[in-house]
Amino acid sequence: MRKKILIIEDEVFLGDMYITKFQSEGYEVFLARNGEDGIKTAINEKPDIILLDILMPKINGFEVLKELKNNEKTKEIPILIFTNLADPINMEKSLQLGANEFLLKTDYTPQQLVEKIKKY
């Protein structure tokens, strides 16, 4: 069975790029362009892994993370914070809220990201 990945990312170019890459790697890809849709999709589709951006309009990644970790249906799904807001405070906050990892976008090519995700 194909693995499901949910990408919660508001930036259009990046979102499309990751869809292309993960689909080419055989994943079933869901893309949410904002936090609210991300939460709904996570509950409905129950992906195997979630890639979550922080800086998004309306509700930010931390709030989405809190919601998902408090929801019975989604709390076991591994969540990787994938952002360009790289400072120690955000990193610590993410891990405290239950994120599995904190990744800086500019550190990873799509291929390197795929390799990272494989261990989940």
Next chain:
Amino acid sequence: MDLDLLLTTITIVSSLALGILVYFRGNKQLNNKVFLFLCLVITLWALVNYFSLHPVFADELFWIRLVLFFAALLMFSFFLFVYIFPQNKIKISKMKFYILTAISVLVSILTLTPYVFTGLETENNEIIPISGFLMPIFGVTIFIFLFLGIYRIFKDYRLSKGIEKLQWKFILFGFFIMLSLLIITQFILTVFFQNTSFINFGPLFTLPFIISSTYAIIKHNLLNIKVIATEFLTGFILFILFIKLFLSTSFQDFILNIIIFAVMTFFGILLIRAVIKEIKDKEQMQKMAVELKKANIELKRLDRAKSEFISIASHQLRTPLSSVKGYISMILEGTYGEIGAKIKEILSKVYQSNETLISLVNDLLNISRIERGKIEYNFQKTDLFKITSEVIGELNLGAEKKNLKINLFGEQNEFYINADSEKITQVALNLVDNAIKYTQKGEINIKLEQKENNVLLSVSDTGIGMAKEEIRNLFKKFSRGKEITKTNTGGTGLGLYIAYKIVEAHKGKIWAESKGRGMGSVFYVSLPMWK
């Protein structure tokens, strides 16, 4: 000099002196004019009071009636003062003012008639005035003015703030002392108990009010109790010495008392000035402390705003860089189909440039954090040899591609330092990476040794080397050696500055040596050993 004359003289001199002082300090303000009028009335009241006890030109009854006349005027002038101070304008309507003035004038005139004091009788050698049927009118009028005055003082005191409140406090204090003494000695004892023993003290009892009002009007350093206490103590001593002048028993005694009075006045003024200066300096310091605190709060706010801006700015810069990185890498990997070798080569350069930009943003953010002291160091026992080995492991591939050999000299578990391993790794990475970048052929030797209480890491290469002037600016921001344009390494010019700052935070030293251009370089890092 007899007691009555002494008390009268003191009252007259003090009232006149204070009234004149306040008038001339006042720039013709209404407050000060009314206060002078009040002091003049007190002066005249004191004078007629003396003559009521030691009549001249007329009998006692005449002078006693004049005492009441000026007492009525005194109540009215007191009322006037509190209804003008400190705003310099009357606080009631003109109509009310005229009515009250008319009543005051009428009652004052009535006191000169036989209907308030009808006559005098003698009892036990004391002269006692006999009240007439209009005495109650006089009494009621006095009380009305008194009541209106007290009501006004309390109202203004309650509504006032800051210095004005303090002024009213002073006036209230002096007023109550005066009032209590006057009512008891001049009215109750005289009218109800026919006791005139304290009549002669009457004018003297106005002084507490006059002195406290003078102080309140001139606002002389009202804010500090130390100054007030010093001034009152000095004033009191001078007052006693002044009285002593009149009690001199001989001419020599008088001269001596004058000298003592003059000397005490001089030193008293010096003392008061010194206390005032001390208080002013203290207030200045307190003011500066408050301003400093405000500035500090503002600085912290600006710092937070700057942090947020830098965070957002670096995020916004990184977003398009991530897109470029991602898409170019996917094109190079063939995700969008095969591409020609030439296109691949060009895109590789684009990718490399993009990576340089990403490094630049990272470095700028790092520097910003370092310079604002926002970097947190996690100091622990760290094996520098282990870090160096890991760094070499990471960069070895790049060295091998250039046919460069990296040699490491040292042993594990022998070079422990107190360090944040992540940050020191950054330093080691930078030095070894630079050595690889700026060496075309030969080898790179990395050595660890103990020197006194420090661990010395040296990275030497057979690369392009540096001239003396280049070494001087090496650890500054955006400095790069002159020869680097020939090597095209894509560096940001910030790595060594960041390394310098990190080593500085570890209480270590970093420096470089080179025999000259084309003769290789050696970079040294000295860090305190783990104890």
